[in-house]
Amino acid sequence: MAEQSFDMIVIGAGPGGYVAAIRGAQLGLKVAIVEREHMGGICLNWGCIPTKAILRSSEVFHLMNHAKEYGLKAEAISYDLDAVVKRSRGVAKQLNSGIGHLMKKNKVTTFMGEATLPAKGKVSVKTDTGTETLAAKNIVLATGARARELPGLEADGDLVWTYKHALVPGRMPKKLLVIGSGAIGIEFASFYNTLGADTTVVEVMDRILPVEDAEISSFAKKAFEKQGMTIREKTMVKQLDRGKGKVTAHIEQNGKVTKEEFDTVISAVGIVGNTEGLGLQELGVKVEKTHVVVDSHCRTGVDGLYAIGDLAGAPWLAHKASHEGVMVAELIAGGHPHAVDPDAIAGCTYCHPQIASVGLTEAQAKEQGYDIKVGRFPFIGNGKAIALGEPEGLVKTIFDAKTGALLGAHMVGAEVTEMIQGYVISRTLETTEAELMNTVFPHPTLSEMMHESVLDAFDRVIHM
Template sequence: MSERFDMIVIGAGPGGYVAAIRGAQLGLKVAVIEREHLGGICLNWGCIPTKAMLRTSEVFHLMHRAKEFGLKAEGIGYDLDAVVKRSRGIAKQLASGVGHLLKKNKVTVIMGEASVPAKGRVSVTSDGKTQELQAANIVLATGARARELPGLEADGELVWTYKHALVPKRMPEKLLVIGSGAIGIEFASFYNALGADTTVVEVMDRILPVEDAEISAFAKKQFEKQGMTIREKAMVKQLDRGKGTVTAHIEQDGSVTKEQFDTVISAVGIVGNVEGLGLEALGVKVDRSHVVTDTHCRTGVEGLYAIGDIAGAPWLAHKASHEGVMVAELIAGGHPHAVSPDSIAGCTYCQPQVASVGLTEAQAKEQGFDIKVGRFPFIGNGKAIALGEPEGLIKTVFDAKTGALLGAHMVGAEVTELIQGYVVGRQLETTEEDLMQTVFPHPTLSEMMHESVLDAWGRAIHF
């Protein structure tokens, strides 16, 4: 007889394991099924290990600037194997922590491949054996994987996905990164800082295309100062693989040029893991590899929910986690608020960092808002100068009529930490008056957030 649960979660990434824990906290009998790693892609092959590697490149970059800070550092180098070992160790530590949390909350963990053969039923296959489970509520949290374009498929030797780039067998000398979203730019930033001759190709008219245009342009200038080659409105049409080299056919401005690289990283987006789940037979609607849901992550099939990357943009771990909590509370009989994509911050951990929340200036105008825009440069901030990080910009967009904060956009040191101040402000429906009357501590980078708000109304003090 199949075991019965109140809630079964398929996938133990940042959406799935959080949903399982919250469900258990609310008194539900919960099982979570994972086919590979507790913590999912984010913890094992995404967010965490990449940040560990980017921290290494940041420290390496700062070591080369030692003289600016009155320090002496000679013979600076790195051990790529040790860099990777540290990154993998951190991922392993945190994956173990997820297992501990699930056990602590009495969540049943089952390792295996899951499918949903019928409403309320889950089939799990592991080591050639299959078991049947039952639950009135099933949560799909299967995540996503790297998109691969025809002819540009990864081989792990010359052409890499993010997984290969996290455990490199060698240091690239001449690197091509296809795609300039968060994943592409972070790897470009890491390898460029360690000395790779790096080229980024972006099909859109600017890099970091989801960001505010002004922020993208600022970031581009900084990347080019660091030696990167940026090619926008360009497309890699073909890769000819040879012995130790790849010849890329790059189309730009109506013509195709050929350029040789020893390594290519493909970062052209993701596709949802929807295969093999039995969704078509259940009547679940799938659009471009992502499950279609309502604002509370319901699929339209009674008792079946989808959260995180499988449920579409924004493809962010913190969005998945919040959706997991929301769905668990909904299943337990609560009435949680829907997750608003406009109030979820996006962060890119390149050098300089990029972070944003809400509407860009262009989006606000397109939606018909009469806006006020404030800006404040890092060069006007004492803490930024003391840190040796004077290059950056904070930009805020307000509704001129109501004073509502429509969006905030940043580029510069530590902006992935600063952005949360504006996220909280949006959640609390803060107006410009509230932000103007808030006292920011001195000397901090956060003072620039205050000045940017003041600037929107022509009241900036320090610039």
């Protein structure tokens, strides 16, 4: 077939790629997008969206089991795991179809197939009907990442699962081992534990949720243990012996190895970038630890070649990928967009209780030499939290004592993944404690705790 030319070609239609394509088209560029599997990428099909759907089901189940506390009656409460999964897959399918519609609406040419870069400015796409040859001065790599698998702990889909297997389980685990306590591991641990699985979480670091503020991690750990989870920190799974219907895990803690049987293991030990098979090495693209090395504007160092999202490194967040996609499209169109600031990107974990954060932890602020003021406010002091029956939680804020700049905000509790955006905006606007203190927060809301936490940092807290 004849070569087709575009202004911009995007490889990968996840939350980074498809957003880059739309923004490029909005700016008048002739855009093509290549996707090998499904529109929307991992996030929409096997990550962010379907996990939130199943977690919503477990949240409703939890509330049903506590109906009496709300003056309600609910008897013989149970769940249908197949129906929970079916709803989750339906949500993903609905949004997947929507991405295709957005491509057509914005006149983005879509190619379904496997892409390679045979030369600078060239993309070859192997489709079901043959090979398409495309050309563009600007190419955006948005191929994402996949689950990391450690030797001896590889998933088999039966006894040992990755996140994909955990989203479409063929059975309900009775005794579950989750390896890794990042967002993915903790979310699945929370889901299955709520539905009744005897759940153990193993974390090699000295605390669970190791990227979060230590105080928030500690609070979350106590909440999970109260729900019946077993949490084992500074612990490593050395080996998995697979038998009929069971897995024997060799677990090392404090130099001692013990054996414990489980019927299901979920491996959530990180991700690796999808760099293989593209021809990056031949083009001179630098790859470190499976991720493409880029500058602050996602340029790879090869003229006209960009990398965004999980492929380009941490933080591994869909909203970070989308923002990078917009930034790169605007750069290609001749604009001068601001670089994405990793410290201004919120992280959210949708377990029960939820966890959300932005900016520096208390330890990081001290390590960077700041003289800090720290404010805290507990959910138990908030009227809306008590009315909701959600009195367990904490809002923590960290300020530069000299300038009043908001350095970081960290929360654990009900709906904090929605609340965190207030602090994200504050950081983007370079808000100080003065503006936050003078902001009138509505009552009764959970967001009032954000105000009180700021007040507490400067010894002005009212309701504590």
